[in-house]
Amino acid sequence: MTRVAFIGLGRMGHGMAGRYLDAGFTVAVWNRSKAKAEDLIARGALWATSPEDAAIDADAVVTMVADDEASRAVWLTRDGAAATMKAGTLAIECSTVSYQHTLEMAHELRSRGLIYIDCPVTGLPEAAAAGKLTLLVGADPADRERAQPFLAPIGSTIRHFGAVGTGTVFKLINNLIGAVQIASLAEGVAIAEQAGLDMKLVAEALGTGAIASPQVIRHSKRMVDRNFSGASFTSALRHKDADYAVRLAETLLPGVPVSRAALAAYEKARAHAPDGDEGQMIEIVSRPK
Numbered sequence: 525m526t527r528v529a530f531i532g533l534g535r536m537g538h539g540m541a542g543r544y545l546d547a548g549f550t551v552a553v554w555n556r557s558k559a560k561a562e563d564l565i566a567r568g569a570l571w572a573t574s575p576e577d578a579a580i581d582a583d584a585v586v587t588m589v590a591d592d593e594a595s596r597a598v599w600l601t602r603d604g605a606a607a608t609m610k611a612g613t614l615a616i617e618c619s620t621v622s623y624q625h626t627l628e629m630a631h632e633l634r635s636r637g638l639i640y641i642d643c644p645v646t647g648l649p650e651a652a653a654a655g656k657l658t659l660l661v662g663a664d665p666a667d668r669e670r671a672q673p674f675l676a677p678i679g680s681t682i683r684h685f686g687a688v689g690t691g692t693v694f695k696l697i698n699n700l701i702g703a704v705q706i707a708s709l710a711e712g713v714a715i716a717e718q719a720g721l722d723m724k725l726v727a728e729a730l731g732t733g734a735i736a737s738p739q740v741i742r743h744s745k746r747m748v749d750r751n752f753s754g755a756s757f758t759s760a761l762r763h764k765d766a767d768y769a770v771r772l773a774e775t776l777l778p779g780v781p782v783s784r785a786a787l788a789a790y791e792k793a794r795a796h797a798p799d800g801d802e803g804q805m806i807e808i809v810s811r812p813k
Contacts (some may be wrong), residue, residue, distance in 0.1 A: 539653030
């Protein structure tokens with residue numbers, strides 16, 4: 525039976541690991557907190573004591589962790605997954621990491637005979653649990669095809685952008701644009717409030733008009749109602765992604781003032797409520813002077 529090691533059981537990773545169980549894989553899981561794995565273990569997942577332990581005899585190792593530092597730790601430390609992975613094993617990085625980190629990981633893992641592809645995802649936790657994520661893949665064509673059996677259970681749409689690193693580039697662009705949209709939406713909602721507009725009508729108009737992107741549709745009513753229950757993406761994570769994106773942008777373009785402004789806005793949001801929903805940006809913008 526095909527064996528998958530899944531490392532990182534946060535909001536997204538938990539549902540993704542469950543999809544491999546649903547597909548009939550043997551699944552070894554590791555997370556810093558075992559409590560997040562208990563229901564997966566009850567469904568048949570094997571608990572591993574470390575990423576290294578999870579990776580023993582795995583056909584593919586899939587990671588979904590927070591950032592560059594966490595990725596490096598679960599792959600390359602003494603008890604990291606790469607310590608026991610067999611040559612030719614797929615190393616599938618679903619985490620949103622920096623472009624430079626992706627290239628460094630590809631170089632390091634390839635030097636150990638492993639096949640590294642970057643595969644960040646878009647979609648909410650409910651999409652992860654249903655196997656309906658969009659996968660943004662950077663890989664050699666042959667490696668992309670070899671990874672297909674491990675991508676199909678978690679993604680309903682697979683976009684292969686090119687060589688290793690290209691999936692991460694697009695994910696950073698995607699999340700940077702999201703940061704710009706949400707930051708500007710918060711300012712727009714605050715302006716409408718201060719101007720005394722009917723906020724129920726404002727929320728309806730924002731969610732159905734020409735600017736009604738998925739981010740605007742998702743966050744406009746929540747900002748108006750100040751209802752951030754069911755948080756799925758935190759201010760700290762959005763700031764991290766925007767920071768990685770701006771770092772990349774500054775190596776490619778002469779200036780990115782809009783992107784830098786969004787990053788600055790999320791620096792404030794992270795300080796205000798790092799683990800709160802990113803829509804809580806409105807609480808900062810609408811503060812009295």
